[in-house]
Amino acid sequence: MPEPPRFLAACRREPVDRPPVWLMRQAGRYLPEYRAVREKVSFLELCKTPDLACEVTCQPIRRFGLDAAILFSDILIPVEAMGMRLEFHEEHGPLLPDPLRTAGQVDALRVPDPEATMPFVTEAVRRIRRALPETPLIGFAGAPLTLAAYMVEGGGSRHFVELKRLLWSDAAAARTLMGKLTTTVIAYLKAQVAAGAQAVQLFDTWAGILAPADFEEHVLPYVQRIVTALRPTGVPVIYFVNGAGPLLGHMRQTGADVLGLDWRVDLRVARATLGPGVAVQGNLDPVVLFAPPEEVARRVGELLIKGGGRGHIVNLGHGILPDTPIRGVEAMLAAVRQGP
Amino acid sequence: MPEPPRFLAACRREPVDRPPVWLMRQAGRYLPEYRAVREKVSFLELCKTPDLACEVTCQPIRRFGLDAAILFSDILIPVEAMGMRLEFHEEHGPLLPDPLRTAGQVDALRVPDPEATMPFVTEAVRRIRRALPETPLIGFAGAPLTLAAYMVEGGGSRHFVELKRLLWSDAAAARTLMGKLTTTVIAYLKAQVAAGAQAVQLFDTWAGILAPADFEEHVLPYVQRIVTALRPTGVPVIYFVNGAGPLLGHMRQTGADVLGLDWRVDLRVARATLGPGVAVQGNLDPVVLFAPPEEVARRVGELLIKGGGRGHIVNLGHGILPDTPIRGVEAMLAAVRQGP
Numbered sequence: 001m002p003e004p005p006r007f008l009a010a011c012r013r014e015p016v017d018r019p020p021v022w023l024m025r026q027a028g029r030y031l032p033e034y035r036a037v038r039e040k041v042s043f044l045e046l047c048k049t050p051d052l053a054c055e056v057t058c059q060p061i062r063r064f065g066l067d068a069a070i071l072f073s074d075i076l077i078p079v080e081a082m083g084m085r086l087e088f089h090e091e092h093g094p095l096l097p098d099p100l101r102t103a104g105q106v107d108a109l110r111v112p113d114p115e116a117t118m119p120f121v122t123e124a125v126r127r128i129r130r131a132l133p134e135t136p137l138i139g140f141a142g143a144p145l146t147l148a149a150y151m152v153e154g155g156g157s158r159h160f161v162e163l164k165r166l167l168w169s170d171a172a173a174a175r176t177l178m179g180k181l182t183t184t185v186i187a188y189l190k191a192q193v194a195a196g197a198q199a200v201q202l203f204d205t206w207a208g209i210l211a212p213a214d215f216e217e218h219v220l221p222y223v224q225r226i227v228t229a230l231r232p233t234g235v236p237v238i239y240f241v242n243g244a245g246p247l248l249g250h251m252r253q254t255g256a257d258v259l260g261l262d263w264r265v266d267l268r269v270a271r272a273t274l275g276p277g278v279a280v281q282g283n284l285d286p287v288v289l290f291a292p293p294e295e296v297a298r299r300v301g302e303l304l305i306k307g308g309g310r311g312h313i314v315n316l317g318h319g320i321l322p323d324t325p326i327r328g329v330e331a332m333l334a335a336v337r338q339g340p
Numbered sequence: 341m342p343e344p345p346r347f348l349a350a351c352r353r354e355p356v357d358r359p360p361v362w363l364m365r366q367a368g369r370y371l372p373e374y375r376a377v378r379e380k381v382s383f384l385e386l387c388k389t390p391d392l393a394c395e396v397t398c399q400p401i402r403r404f405g406l407d408a409a410i411l412f413s414d415i416l417i418p419v420e421a422m423g424m425r426l427e428f429h430e431e432h433g434p435l436l437p438d439p440l441r442t443a444g445q446v447d448a449l450r451v452p453d454p455e456a457t458m459p460f461v462t463e464a465v466r467r468i469r470r471a472l473p474e475t476p477l478i479g480f481a482g483a484p485l486t487l488a489a490y491m492v493e494g495g496g497s498r499h500f501v502e503l504k505r506l507l508w509s510d511a512a513a514a515r516t517l518m519g520k521l522t523t524t525v526i527a528y529l530k531a532q533v534a535a536g537a538q539a540v541q542l543f544d545t546w547a548g549i550l551a552p553a554d555f556e557e558h559v560l561p562y563v564q565r566i567v568t569a570l571r572p573t574g575v576p577v578i579y580f581v582n583g584a585g586p587l588l589g590h591m592r593q594t595g596a597d598v599l600g601l602d603w604r605v606d607l608r609v610a611r612a613t614l615g616p617g618v619a620v621q622g623n624l625d626p627v628v629l630f631a632p633p634e635e636v637a638r639r640v641g642e643l644l645i646k647g648g649g650r651g652h653i654v655n656l657g658h659g660i661l662p663d664t665p666i667r668g669v670e671a672m673l674a675a676v677r678q679g680p
Binding site: 159160161164165168169208209210211212213214243245246263264265266269285286287288290291292295302321323 | 499501508509550551553583606625626627661663
């Protein structure tokens, strides 16, 4: 039997020759070849055209030889399939012009059949697997709280007043919304796995805005349901939270195979807190890639030592920034390959 | 001898009848009487007119009978005195049109004499003490890293790329900048204490954007210098960080008498981590004040239990938001006065 790719081995905390590395948002605007594709199509068209989604997924693998590919898509694609209008604006990111503010709007949301409503996603997964037979492919979804944040706020937000107002003043509507999102995410991720995704990442970018007690009530049970539902598929589940530091114990309780951490938590402290029973992913500050290459190398060396080797997937602590210099990425990857 | 006000007693971890309460940014736009003053003058004029700064400082004390007043000013006032142009725009907040990007610009910064360059600040302190003889007055300053963030970015920022680029690619300029800011902050806070401030708070709003290792290098030594320099004055020092969760141990090392915590860390966990030798301040999510009054009361009751009474100053975990309903503040204060 051939050895499993080091990314999948690391997800399962098996021994590896060196920690695998990939980058959140690795198919993105920092790459000139990505910008060349985006010049011709809108962001949503790119997400919905399997040939193009496959092409931009492959770009960073071809250029850098990363240890995993991740489906090119957006976490809000299933939200559109649930019945909400979705737009993307170049400067401001996603906009949902009819934000959820009432129980009636929540009740009207559909729980979509992924193959019927988002066939372009599973088709992209199949094409990527054929195009990159050697590289493990990660599927993904937004986690329920993070999707709810966009849906209720109508886009990005600074203080999430509307989301929290819903959570704290209409518990029934909040539960209905989170339940529908959970069911949607489970079906969506299962469809990606059925189409060939070999791991899945659940992005909970905004879960870190909550106090721990609110995380326990409004995040944990839903993420646990998703992790449990995916277990029979056999693929590892990665759970990423931005602002993970005070939530490590809670994240551990999700049952995810791998916990994705932002850069504001020390990886040695995180591993000591989490124990050996879970793998970790991260957690270089994305802004480090703007530093001189020798500083990038020094910090990656420290990260590898703090990560402890086994069960550590090297990544940034958040998505790569659009202006990131390519030489920063190259310095990071060279340092991972060289070892601590 | 009369008993010390409960705010000052709590700062020193002395027994109190109940935990004191004040609100970060308590003199602010959520108050109609504040908006009435601001209709007539710009934000900077308000900061620089002692009569008006005194008036708005007193407003929340008169309305709510809070346990401490805090000087009305802005953390960037000393930055202007250091020689940088400073503007405030209604929607976007502070703007520094000539951001610091070179070592030459850093070298050109002055270390200002507070009484000579910012006499309106100490004059406001004196007037507030006369206007509110019964209420302890908190002076304040921005901490060096947070001031540096505004100076280098030229205003608010999302990713702080320019600040981190300076810290990580020009260590000498970064040290010079942080040194000048530290000296400036020490003189500025000492002048406030000399004018009558009975406690000081150091706002390190942006220190939480750094990884712990970067906090150790670029924050901790400077804050330690400030705390040490203020010790002979005898006034308690409160050190606030937004995103304190992963940095509790580091914050403890500053030597501050009180640590101000944002809402994303559980107060019970924080007190257990910090130990009994330091007081804590916080940490209700400011958005809780938008919830129904009974929900506010429930959460404040939990907070009082987690805070453990002695050495706990009740506050929000960040500044009160401009749209906050007054009834939310009233519900919070009633719950503090009622007790857990």
